[in-house]
Amino acid sequence: MEKTLVILKPCTIQRGLIGEIISRFERKGLCLAGMKMTWLTDEILSEHYAHLKEKPFFQRIKDAMSVCPVIVCCWEGVDAIHVVRQLAGATNGRNAQPGTIRGDYSMSVQENIVHASDSPETAAIELKRFFNDDEIFNYKMNNLLALYANDEF
Numbered sequence: 001m002e003k004t005l006v007i008l009k010p011c012t013i014q015r016g017l018i019g020e021i022i023s024r025f026e027r028k029g030l031c032l033a034g035m036k037m038t039w040l041t042d043e044i045l046s047e048h049y050a051h052l053k054e055k056p057f058f059q060r061i062k063d064a065m066s067v068c069p070v071i072v073c074c075w076e077g078v079d080a081i082h083v084v085r086q087l088a089g090a091t092n093g094r095n096a097q098p099g100t101i102r103g104d105y106s107m108s109v110q111e112n113i114v115h116a117s118d119s120p121e122t123a124a125i126e127l128k129r130f131f132n133d134d135e136i137f138n139y140k141m142n143n144l145l146a147l148y149a150n151d152e153f
Protein backbone atom coordinates (compact mmCIF):
# COMPACT_ATOMS: atom_id res chain seq x y z
CA MET A 1 0.00 0.00 0.00
CA GLU A 2 1.16 3.54 -0.72
CA LYS A 3 0.58 6.71 1.26
CA THR A 4 0.19 10.12 -0.35
CA LEU A 5 -0.28 13.70 0.76
CA VAL A 6 -3.35 15.77 -0.08
CA ILE A 7 -3.79 19.40 0.96
CA LEU A 8 -7.29 20.89 0.92
CA LYS A 9 -6.36 24.40 -0.17
CA PRO A 10 -7.72 27.64 1.36
CA CYS A 11 -10.25 27.97 -1.52
CA THR A 12 -11.77 24.65 -0.43
CA ILE A 13 -12.09 25.77 3.18
CA GLN A 14 -13.50 29.20 2.14
CA ARG A 15 -16.06 27.62 -0.20
CA GLY A 16 -17.32 25.13 2.38
CA LEU A 17 -16.24 22.10 0.35
CA ILE A 18 -14.20 20.22 2.98
CA GLY A 19 -16.72 17.43 3.49
CA GLU A 20 -17.45 17.02 -0.21
CA ILE A 21 -13.79 16.72 -1.17
CA ILE A 22 -12.96 14.31 1.64
CA SER A 23 -15.98 12.22 0.55
CA ARG A 24 -14.47 11.86 -2.92
CA PHE A 25 -11.41 10.12 -1.50
CA GLU A 26 -13.44 8.02 0.93
CA ARG A 27 -15.90 6.93 -1.76
CA LYS A 28 -13.03 5.83 -3.98
CA GLY A 29 -11.92 3.42 -1.24
CA LEU A 30 -8.86 5.19 0.10
CA CYS A 31 -8.03 4.92 3.79
CA LEU A 32 -7.45 8.09 5.84
CA ALA A 33 -4.14 7.62 7.65
CA GLY A 34 -3.75 11.18 8.95
CA MET A 35 -5.51 14.54 8.94
CA LYS A 36 -5.00 17.91 10.58
CA MET A 37 -5.70 21.61 10.17
CA THR A 38 -2.65 23.85 9.95
CA TRP A 39 -1.84 27.40 8.89
CA LEU A 40 1.03 27.22 6.41
CA THR A 41 3.93 29.64 6.77
CA ASP A 42 5.85 31.34 3.98
CA GLU A 43 8.86 29.23 5.01
CA ILE A 44 7.16 25.85 4.57
CA LEU A 45 5.47 27.04 1.34
CA SER A 46 8.82 28.17 -0.09
CA GLU A 47 10.11 24.65 0.51
CA HIS A 48 6.95 22.99 -0.80
CA TYR A 49 6.87 25.06 -4.00
CA ALA A 50 10.69 25.25 -4.47
CA HIS A 51 10.31 23.67 -7.93
CA LEU A 52 8.35 26.80 -8.96
CA LYS A 53 10.60 29.45 -7.42
CA GLU A 54 11.62 30.93 -10.78
CA LYS A 55 7.99 31.26 -11.91
CA PRO A 56 6.29 34.68 -11.90
CA PHE A 57 3.41 33.26 -9.82
CA PHE A 58 5.62 31.88 -7.01
CA GLN A 59 4.76 34.57 -4.42
CA ARG A 60 1.13 34.65 -5.60
CA ILE A 61 0.56 30.93 -4.90
CA LYS A 62 2.32 31.16 -1.53
CA ASP A 63 0.05 34.07 -0.58
CA ALA A 64 -3.04 32.18 -1.76
CA MET A 65 -2.02 29.11 0.26
CA SER A 66 -1.78 31.12 3.46
CA VAL A 67 -4.98 33.21 3.44
CA CYS A 68 -6.47 30.80 5.99
CA PRO A 69 -5.66 27.38 7.47
CA VAL A 70 -5.58 24.32 5.21
CA ILE A 71 -6.33 20.66 5.88
CA VAL A 72 -3.51 18.23 5.24
CA CYS A 73 -4.43 14.58 4.76
CA CYS A 74 -2.57 11.33 4.29
CA TRP A 75 -4.51 8.85 2.15
CA GLU A 76 -3.51 5.20 1.81
CA GLY A 77 -4.30 2.55 -0.80
CA VAL A 78 -2.85 0.41 -3.57
CA ASP A 79 -1.20 2.84 -6.05
CA ALA A 80 -2.61 5.69 -3.94
CA ILE A 81 -0.27 8.32 -5.41
CA HIS A 82 -1.41 7.71 -8.98
CA VAL A 83 -5.04 7.19 -7.99
CA VAL A 84 -5.19 10.47 -6.07
CA ARG A 85 -3.55 12.43 -8.92
CA GLN A 86 -6.13 10.97 -11.30
CA LEU A 87 -8.96 11.96 -8.94
CA ALA A 88 -7.53 15.50 -8.66
CA GLY A 89 -7.33 16.06 -12.43
CA ALA A 90 -5.32 18.53 -14.50
CA THR A 91 -3.73 21.51 -12.70
CA ASN A 92 -5.93 24.11 -14.40
CA GLY A 93 -9.53 23.59 -13.29
CA ARG A 94 -10.76 24.92 -16.62
CA ASN A 95 -8.93 22.12 -18.46
CA ALA A 96 -9.57 19.35 -15.93
CA GLN A 97 -11.93 16.61 -17.05
CA PRO A 98 -15.46 16.68 -15.62
CA GLY A 99 -15.65 13.93 -13.01
CA THR A 100 -12.28 14.88 -11.51
CA ILE A 101 -12.19 17.05 -8.39
CA ARG A 102 -10.70 20.04 -10.19
CA GLY A 103 -12.93 19.42 -13.20
CA ASP A 104 -16.03 19.48 -11.03
CA TYR A 105 -15.16 22.25 -8.54
CA SER A 106 -12.56 24.62 -10.01
CA MET A 107 -12.50 27.44 -12.57
CA SER A 108 -8.85 28.33 -11.89
CA VAL A 109 -5.23 27.25 -12.23
CA GLN A 110 -4.44 28.59 -8.75
CA GLU A 111 -7.70 28.04 -6.85
CA ASN A 112 -7.73 24.36 -7.77
CA ILE A 113 -9.06 22.79 -4.58
CA VAL A 114 -6.33 20.27 -3.74
CA HIS A 115 -2.63 19.63 -3.80
CA ALA A 116 -1.67 15.97 -4.40
CA SER A 117 1.84 14.44 -4.38
CA ASP A 118 3.01 13.55 -7.87
CA SER A 119 5.44 10.62 -7.31
CA PRO A 120 6.50 8.14 -4.60
CA GLU A 121 9.65 10.21 -3.91
CA THR A 122 7.64 13.43 -3.58
CA ALA A 123 4.98 11.76 -1.43
CA ALA A 124 7.59 10.53 1.06
CA ILE A 125 9.20 13.99 1.29
CA GLU A 126 5.87 15.84 1.48
CA LEU A 127 4.39 13.57 4.16
CA LYS A 128 7.49 14.22 6.31
CA ARG A 129 7.18 17.95 5.61
CA PHE A 130 3.61 18.22 6.89
CA PHE A 131 3.24 15.40 9.44
CA ASN A 132 5.15 14.19 12.49
CA ASP A 133 5.59 10.40 12.62
CA ASP A 134 3.00 10.03 15.40
CA GLU A 135 0.36 11.85 13.32
CA ILE A 136 0.27 9.07 10.69
CA PHE A 137 -1.74 6.03 11.78
CA ASN A 138 -1.09 2.51 10.52
CA TYR A 139 -4.29 0.50 10.64
CA LYS A 140 -6.27 -1.63 8.23
CA MET A 141 -9.81 -0.90 7.06
CA ASN A 142 -11.99 -3.98 7.65
CA ASN A 143 -13.47 -3.77 4.14
CA LEU A 144 -10.33 -4.61 2.14
CA LEU A 145 -11.86 -7.74 0.60
CA ALA A 146 -14.73 -5.64 -0.70
CA LEU A 147 -12.31 -3.10 -2.20
CA TYR A 148 -9.64 -5.36 -3.74
CA ALA A 149 -9.01 -8.89 -5.00
CA ASN A 150 -7.05 -10.83 -2.37
CA ASP A 151 -3.85 -10.64 -4.49
CA GLU A 152 -4.09 -6.88 -5.05
CA PHE A 153 -3.14 -5.68 -1.57
Ligand code: TYD
Pocket residue numbers: 052057061090091109110111112114115116118
Ligand atom coordinates in the same frame (compact mmCIF):
# COMPACT_ATOMS: atom_id res chain seq x y z
P1 TYD B 1 2.24 22.29 -10.16
O1 TYD B 1 3.13 21.57 -9.17
O2 TYD B 1 2.79 22.56 -11.53
O3 TYD B 1 0.82 21.57 -10.38
P2 TYD B 1 -0.01 20.48 -9.52
O4 TYD B 1 -0.63 21.20 -8.34
O5 TYD B 1 -1.07 19.99 -10.47
O6 TYD B 1 0.95 19.40 -9.11
O7 TYD B 1 1.85 23.72 -9.55
C1 TYD B 1 1.61 23.87 -8.18
C2 TYD B 1 0.55 24.91 -7.99
O8 TYD B 1 0.97 26.15 -8.51
C3 TYD B 1 -0.75 24.59 -8.73
O9 TYD B 1 -1.58 23.66 -8.05
C4 TYD B 1 -1.36 25.95 -8.84
C5 TYD B 1 -0.15 26.88 -9.00
N1 TYD B 1 0.07 27.24 -10.41
C6 TYD B 1 -0.35 28.50 -10.86
O10 TYD B 1 -0.91 29.28 -10.09
N2 TYD B 1 -0.14 28.84 -12.18
C7 TYD B 1 0.46 27.99 -13.06
O11 TYD B 1 0.62 28.36 -14.26
C8 TYD B 1 0.88 26.69 -12.59
C9 TYD B 1 1.53 25.71 -13.54
C10 TYD B 1 0.67 26.37 -11.27
